[in-house]
Amino acid sequence: MSASSVKRIGVVGAGQMGRGIAQVAAAAGIEVVLCDASQELADKGKAQIGAVLGKQVEKGKMPAEERQALLDRIQPAGAMSAFGSADLAVEAVTENVEIKLRLFKEADAALPPGAILASNTSSISITRLAAATSRPERVIGMHFMNPVPLMKLVEIVRGVQTSPATYESVRELAVRLGKTVITSEDRPGFLVNRILIPFLNEACFALQEGVGTPEDLDAGARLGLNHPMGPLELADLIGLDTVLAIAEVLHRDLGDDKYRPAAILRNLVAAGWLGKKTGRGFYVYDDKGQKTGRSLER
Template sequence: MVQEFHKVGVVGLGAMGAGITEVFARAGFEVTGVEIDDTALDGGRARVAASLSKAVDKGKLTGHEQTAIEDRITFGTDRGALADADFVVEAVPERLDIKRHVFTDLDRICPPGTILATNTSSLAVTEIAALTSRPGKVVGLHFFNPAPVMKLVEVVGTVISEPGTVELAAEVAKRIGKTPVVAGDRAGFVANALLVPYINDAIGLYEHRIASREEIDTAMTAAAGVPMGPLTLADLVGLDVCLAVLDVLWAEFRAPRYVAAPLLRRMVAAGRLGRKSGRGFYDHTREDVAEDLPAGRLAASVRGGELDFGVADLLLARHIDDAARMVGDGYADADAVDTAMRFGCGYPKGPVELLMERGPDAVAGTLGAVADAHFAPYAPSPLLAAMVRDGRSSPHAPS
C-alpha cells in the first residue's frame, strides 16, 4: 500500500514541519507544504533550503540531489491544494484549538481514504481523531527534532483506529528512513513519558541545591553516556515544552511523579525557556560561567560520598524504574522502550538495558537508600519488585 502513495501534505512549516517536509521529499514523495500566511510560508521555505544547503556543505547531498528534492516540494497557503493528498501530517503548535481548526478543514478537503496524521507530542490522538468524520484514519506520527536527523518516529494508534491504519503508518515511517515504535494513545507516549520526568527530577535536585547544574549534567553524561545532561537537554527542548508535557502527564495520571518542579514553572513564567529565549538553566547569549558548588548539608553528603548514592544514582534509579513500570504495565515492551530512547533521545543504552546492566537489586537498593535519606520516598514499580523477589535479571517474561 505504501507504494501507492504519491502525494504527501504537511500543514505547518515551523522547525518540525519543515523538517518533516524535507524528510518526505528526500524519500521521493511529492510534498505540498502549507502555512497560514505568506510570512510563515517564507520562513518554512527558508528552513528547508537552509537544511538542505547544510547537508550539501557537509557532503551528505550533492547539489543535483538538493535541486531534485526541492523540485518535489510545493509551498502554499491554501489547504485546498491537499485535496488529492494520500497522506497528510499536521505539525502546527501544541494547542487543541489550533489542531481542531486544521483537522476540521482537512476532513472537509481531503478524500475519505486519506490518512491524517498528527505530530502531537503530548495531546490525546483520540481526541484529535474525534474531531473528524474519519476517526479510524487518524494516527499519531510523532517525529523528533531535528526531523531530518533523528531516526525515531512514534506511531500512535487509538481505540478507534481502523485495521491496518497503524501498520500502514509504520510502513510509511520505514519508507522515509525512520525507525517506528508503535504505541497506544497514552499521555507522553514512550519517549516523553520517560524523558521529561527524568528532566524534572534533575530540576528538583538543582532547585533544592543538592548539586550544581554542571555537577548534574556531568554526572549523567559520565554515568550513562548520554549526549548531554538533563539541564542542558531541558534548555535545548525548551522549558515551556517540558512543563507542557508534565502538565499533560499529570492531567492524565494524577500521580505525584508528574508534578512539575516549582522552579520549572517559575522559569517558564519568567520567560527563561532555554535556547529559544537565550537563557534557561544556562546563559546562551554569552560564554557561561560555572556556578559555585552548593554548600548545604545534603549537597555535601552527596558530593562527599557519605551516602550510598551519588547524583547520577539519584536520577538514574527513578528513570530506570519508570521504564520498568511502563514495561510492567504492558504499554510497551522492553525492546520498544530501549529503541525509543536510543533513537529518539540519543541514548547509547536504553533504560531497560541499563536495568539489566546495573541489576534489579542495585536499582531497587538505590531507590530504598534515597527514601531512607528522605530525598524522595518512592516505591519501586511492581515489575522491579518482582524481579528482585524472583531473582530475575531480565524484565522479559520467562519462556
C-alpha cells in the same frame, strides 16, 4: 492505502518539527505541501530547509543537484486548501490541544475522503483528536523525534478508533522514510515522553533544591548514564514550553503528583526563556546556538 501509494503529503506547521518532516519526506521522493498560517511563514520554512541543505552541499555531503531536486518537491502554502490531492497529512504545531483540535477539523475538511490524518503530538490523546474529524478510523499519531532528519525513531500511536489498515500504512511509510518504528497505545505521554519528561522534570527539581549545578547535573547524565546530552541541555533543545506542556498532560491525565511540573520550569516558561529557540533557557546561547553561561546566575 499502502506506503508506496503515498505520493503527496501535507505538513501542517513549518516550524522545526514540520520542516524536518517535510525534508525527510521530500528526500524519500514524496511531494510535500508545507503549510503554515501564512504564505510568508511557509516560504520561510522552505528557505530554512534550503539553508540547512546548503551547508551539506558546502561540506560535500550532498550534491547540489540533489538539494535542488529535494527542494523542488516542497510546495509552501498559506492554507490547508492546498491539501486537496494529499494522501496523508501530518500536523506538527505547538503542543496545545485546542489549537490541534481546530487544525484537525480544518485538515479533515481539506483532505480527500480516503486520506490519513496524523499528528506529531508528543502527549495529546489521538482518540480525542480523531473524534473531532469525519475519519476517526484514519487518524493516528506519528511522533517524530527532534531533529527529524537525524533521529531514527518514529513512535506510532493508535487511537481507540485507528483501523489496522491505517496503522499498517503509516508503519510502512515511516520505514520508507528510513525510520525505526515503535508502537504505543493511546496513553498520556505515550512511550518516549512517559519515560523522558519525568527524568527532565526531576533534574529541574534537583536544580531548584540546590542539589547540584546545571553543569554537574548535565555532566552526570552524559558521563554517568552515557546519555548524549544532559537533561537540562535536552530540555533547552526541546523547548521548555513543550516540556512543561507535556508534564502538565501527564500530571492532569494520570492524576499522580509525581508528575507535577517543577516551579523552576514554570518560571522559566513564564519569563519567556524557552531554551535554544529564544536564546535563553537553563543556559544562555549565542547566535550560533552555543552556550555562553547560565540563565540563573545571581
